[in-house]
Each structure stands twice: as C-alpha cells, then as structure tokens.
Amino acid sequence: MGKAAKITSFYPNAEDQSGAKLALSELRQKGEMHVPENLQEILSSILQKISEGEPISLVSSEQQYTTQEAADFLKVSRSFILKEIEQGKIPCIKIGGSHRRIASKDLIEYKNKFDKMRLDCLAEMAAIGQELEND
Secondary structure, eight states, X not given: OOOOOOOEEEOOOHHHHHHHXXXXXXXXHHOOOOSOHHHHHHHHHHHHHHHTXXXXXXXXXXXXXXXXXXXXXXXXXXXXXXXXXXXXXXXXXXXXXXXXXXXXXXXXXXXXXHHHHXXXXXXXXXXXXXXXXXX
C-alpha cells in the first residue's frame, strides 16, 4: 500500500464565482449540456457551491487517510479519531504494525452520521428551548 492520498480541495475566488454563476445560469436557461442527467445534477450542484463561494473537495472512493488527515477532514483532534477507532465507530486497517488508514467511504459515512447526530441534538435543544419559552 502506498502513501495516503490527499484531499483535493478547491477554494473559489471572485472570478471563479462569477464564471460559475454564469455557467449555472446558462445551464438552467438553455439546458444544453450534453451529459447524463445524474452527472448534470452533480455539475449543477458543484457550480452552485462555487457560485456561493463555498470550497469543494473531490475525494476518490478508494482513497485512504492517515488518522491526522481524517482529523483534519473532520476538524477534530487526532486523539478523538483514535478514540473513535478504538470504540469501533470508525473502521480502519493497520499497516506496518501501528499505522492506521481509514477508507474515504468509511470517513464520509462517519461524517454523515456525526453531522446527523449533531443536527438532531440541535433540533432537540431548540424544541426544549421553545417549551421553556412557552412556560
């Protein structure tokens, strides 16, 4: 196994945003892109994010990450990642004895679950806040 690949990120500048807005507008008006519909939806979503100035990341489904790269991706500490691995919440493989690699599909699946849990907690807190306000 080779070195873990890096996440390819794109941070749009003002020119990128302007170009994305124009491309998105033309796509919506003319619908003249000759690509499969599901790919057109993906491209439209990417253009929308760029036009809003949001950074995007492209990740290969076969890519693997070190624990530090996973921590950077999730914006948490490396020790948090190690704890989640030890608790079986994030699958990994060991290479060279003590080095761990996390598959991108597993990392993204974990992130989606983590994000959903966080949103559910926020919704519950908002509901409790509403109840307290109404009392």
